[in-house]
Amino acid sequence: MQEEMEQLDEVENQIVNQFIETCYFDNCLLASEESRKNCYESLKFGYHAFMNSMKTYEEQGLLQALSGKYLPVKLAGDIVENPEILPSGHNLYQFDPRLIPEKTAAERGKIIAENTIAQYYEEFGNYPASTGIVLWGFENSRTQGETIGQILHYLGVRVQASKGSFKPNYEIIPIKELGRPRIDVVIYMTGFFRDIFPNVIEDLSDLFLKRARLDESDNNNCLKANTKRIFEQLISQGYEVEEANQLAAARIFGPSEGAYSTRVTSLVGERNWQEEADLAKGYVNDIQYVYGIGSRGKPSSQLLKLHLQAVDLVSQIRSNLELEVIDLDHYYEYFGGFSKAVEVERGRKTPVYISDTTGELVQTEDVKKSIERGVRTRVLNPKWIDGLLAHEQHGTQQILERFENLIGLAATTNKVDSWIFSELNSTYIADEKRREELMKNNRFALHSMMERLLESQTRGYWEATEDEFHQLKEAYLQLEGSIEEKV
Structure with missing residues (x-):
């Protein structure tokens, strides 16, 4: 095995060095036409990034700005995750919320969703009907929308490529192609996400409403089935039909306008709780505000509880290599508070899956493993x-x-x-x-x-x-x- 790895490294170095010098590589080094084509595309992309890394417009850009001249704008970020930000020296912006989710983020989100579904299926022998998702603002700006891609794939929706558009186009994946039911999603978003991604809230709300009205059976469309269940319960509680229709299709909850956190961390930090149910109660009270589909921070703890009663698993992405789940109180505040609230409403413990997207390969694991890795490291x-x-x-x-x-x-x-x-x-x-x-x-x-x-x-x-x-x-x-x- 070691000898084979050394041979591969030797061939890899030969191909890369030859391409850097001549923009060509010896085709006979790779066996199939498809592998040669893929290799050429990767080398061309890498060569472009390499050449841009050798350039800099820092001095030129500084002089232009000091002279009061226009300095072209360009996306900032991590040069490893997005080499297109090079060369440097432009007027930088962090991200464009209109382009969320970016193509690669949508693909990685699909992998996260598939990993999570597979983990759940292996443990319980069936597909989850509803998932709880935590949406962080910084995380989605860093990953360009991996969590959004995850949500879309649960729903059986993909992002279509569109030229000259500042708004993603969405396409419904047929059930036959999807190979499983459409899975319902209940979202907790942070206050920061609410403030910087209003367009994403609007897009997701629209998708929820449309997916709930598809001509599909309840067995194939869990979102539709849950929407019908919640609509009937809201009507029985005295809601008008129009309002009940909107609320039944709403899936996005968060803190009230102007708020950015929950009381869970302060309860734990001050030891001001008697039973675990106290943490769940505080969490629900602070995130009960509905967003999208005619609502902007409307409080409805009862609606949230109706959704929590159907959640089979809770999922969150870890995209920061510097932080394990034991390093930051927001982890237990958000996915922990979410899972405890679900447990209280359903009367049983809920699995929590953490997807590590810090590397090239997306890895999804039970939160127990994430905690233990953080403890050991x-x-x-x-x-x-x-x-x-x-x-x-x-x-x-x-x-x-x-x-x-x-x-x-x-x-x-x-x-x-x-x-x-x-x-x-x-x-x-x-x-x-x-x-x-x-x-x-x-x-x-x-x-x-x-x-x-x-x-x-x-x-x-x-x-x-x-x-x-x-x-x-x-x-x-x-x-x-x-x-x-x-x-």
Whole structure:
């Protein structure tokens, strides 16, 4: 195997170097006509990016701007994900919301949807009827709309190529070609997404309404079936027919106008909750506002609950290589709060799937695996710990934030195993040398870390042994006495 890989690398280097020098490569190096054609297209694209990377208009652009002359605009972004942004030196804009989803993002979104459906089918033996999706603004501007592509594929819709248009055109995929039912989607969007993508909200709302009216059976169109169910319940609650029709087809929920978050993080951060249902209640209260199809932030917790009763899985994309799901409280706030709200309404736990799109290959996994990878690469990694403790005060504070996030993930997903808290205790508390380092760095943050471990035991997320609990309690009392002496 190693020998074959070395031969492939040798052929690859030969092809690339030959193309850079001559814009040609030896066709006999590749077996089939299709592979030669694909290779040529890839090399041509790569060569174009390579040549643009050798150019820069920075100095020229600066002088033009200082002279009060027009400086042409161009898309900014990651040169690896989008080499077309080169050469640099233009008047930059972050993204064009009118072009969301971009073609590649739509294709990757399709892969995310297929991966998630396959994961669910393997676990439960049937297709999900409805999915819960979290829409982040920064994420979709970074990926150019991968989550939108995911939503479209659940619905059985594809983006058509259109020249000279600033608005995507959508095409219905026939059920026979799709090979499965159209899956319903319930969306929670952040306040930032609401503000920068009003056109996408309008497009999705229109798609929901039209897909609900297709001449298809309920078995082939879960969105249509759920829309009918919700319409009948709204009518029974006294809604007028026109309003019930609009609300039954609405699928986008978010915070009220001017709001940008939920109370879930503050409840967890301040330990101001008794039962997990309190987190679900706070989440629903804060995201109950309907957008699209005649509504702009209309509160309707009852409508949201009707949708949550049908959700089979919750899905979110992780597109930032720098952040694991344990690194940011927004992860447990959004997909965690969503899954807990579904669990409370349905009376059963809901699977959560995280799709990692940071690399070329899209990988979808159960949130349990995402959490455990974050734990191993972060809070249990000696190099990561040493790197943080090089920063006075701030280092231990950053570790504390991961402890809090793990409590939030445990409460909202119930996918943080007891062994994780045992390892945290062993790594940071039972190890006297490490505990001394943390105390010197920030004794107050260390004190809060111990409180979080005690909380995890009290709430039942950590089944601490008698020795573990005794050792933690002794260290806690010792540190508390030390803090009081300093004060």
